[in-house]
Amino acid sequence: MLQRTQHLTKLYGVAEGHRIEAYERVGGYVQARKALATTQSAVVDEMKKANLRGRGGAGFAAGVKWSFMKPHATKPAYLVVNADEGEPGTFKDRTLMERDPHRVVEGCIIGCFGIGAHAAYIYVRDELHLSKERLWGAIREARAKGYLGAKPFGRDYPVEVYVHTGAGAYICGEETSLLNSLEGKRGEPRLKPPFPAQVGAFGCPTTVNNLETIAAVPTVFELGGEAFSKLSALHHLGDGGCRLYGVSGHVKTPGVFEAAVGVTLRDLIYDLGGGISDGGELLAVIPGGSSCPVLLPHETVSAPDEKSPLHAWHGKSVLDVPMGVDTFRALGTMLGTCCAIVLSDKVCPLAAMQNLMHFYRHESCGQCTPCREGTGWLDRLVTKLLAGEGTLDDLDRIHEIASNIMGNTICAFGEGASMPTLGFVRKFRRHFEDHVAGKPCAAGGRLHA
């Protein structure tokens, strides 16, 4: 169900929308002022009611995550905001930073107060120079107004917000790798437990949230947690609010759109995305960033069990299932970052998979052997198959390698690389076999007409 909203994007398209005057004209900083006049537990409770599922990929409930933060006798706490935005196909957080950076700063103030922190670090990938500039600009403006610093809004609760930059490594989007990078180290993921809420940045209790998660916080308080949650068609599944949807690839109008949770892939591709470009038909869609297994248009939902979150869509097309954290997990894929990549039938699915395997091979941090070696093998095997030099044994080998990465690595990068691999080889089995038989599809290895 497509229900467009304009909470997170109300300043998109407004001239000078990134300045504090524009933000305050639309009610900016009112919620931070109010929240700081309440208590930490009141803030966390409101967040729990909002059913705001993390927008970074894993979909963990933000309010619950905040409630894990316990005051420590000697150590300070930190809020770390993840704006590494490196997942292929994902380009939503950048729009918030560029067009409404004050929303992020206000979210940081409320977030710090809610988790008991006095400092927030926003980790932005280095390439996003305009984003960093806009965030620093917003921080300076907020500080000059007394919204940041020793006494935000006159309350004796110091808050500082800083921007920290990465240096070109996808893995630094993984939260523990990000923490190492923030501490000035190589961005290698850490074993969990301990979780960041116990041992995070600089050895201190830390909450890591995606940038869009934090940007939604002022809206949670503006509407009230419950009303925020009820915007969503999946409120009953504990998946609340509104969010940013992205669509790229072979659609007529790619872009970022805001809507209540519950948009279907059909809405996203054919309504928001304007339909398939260049006169093609839909071949496949990767729903939420490259780590999410691909879906095909002819697939239907099989959920006869009444307890399944998908039961209401039993027998329907996967394109008609509302995009939610639990609905998409039950479909055997993931919602991820909610930014879909659309492939038309004029391109070769093997080439798409090869493109992504090259990515994962390049970005594996090299710490865990199954991931470091496995992503290399996968890339080489799919490249060989694409060149028409592969065998059916190679297909089985891909399956075996991907299965051996899963569950055997320190972080979820391993799953992020192997799950889409398994999806491609299972769902495009016929294409792979045709390549082996020397009869590749009409697209013949092309990704672009």
Place this chain on the structure above:
Amino acid sequence: MPFALSPERDRELAEILSRYPNRQAACIPMLHLCQEQNGWVSDEVVEFVARTLELPSAHVLGVVTFYTLFNQQPVGRHQVWVCRTLSCALRGSDELLRHCEKKLGVHAGETTKGGEVTLRTAECLASCGTAPMMQIDKNYHENLSIAEVDRLLDRLLAGG
């Protein structure tokens, strides 16, 4: 010759250090600062960062080699990155890259003879909705056509 930051960047470094509870955390921002001045991270830069932040050189070198944006060799006056990842590839980044290679007379990863431009590929730069795209120095160029790429590269080659 040992490396040192310009007075202006030195002031910036002091401000950077004030953001963190320890000196090590300034490692990546400081390397960026040095690279901005020097163009690349030389052994002298590594030594300088290690000394300033009171870290072993091996730690700093470990950081430099982990992140793709730290240049371990001298590079051209301008940096061009063409995004090669899926959303861009679906919209013609392959042709775009081939065109750049032809026009500049180098392969991805190389620098033009006159030292004007280093051409590289990049992995997804969070600009998928405006593909194909490339980054030149600190700026994004989106929704690119071959004609637009020509204009941009001409400007770089002319010393702009």
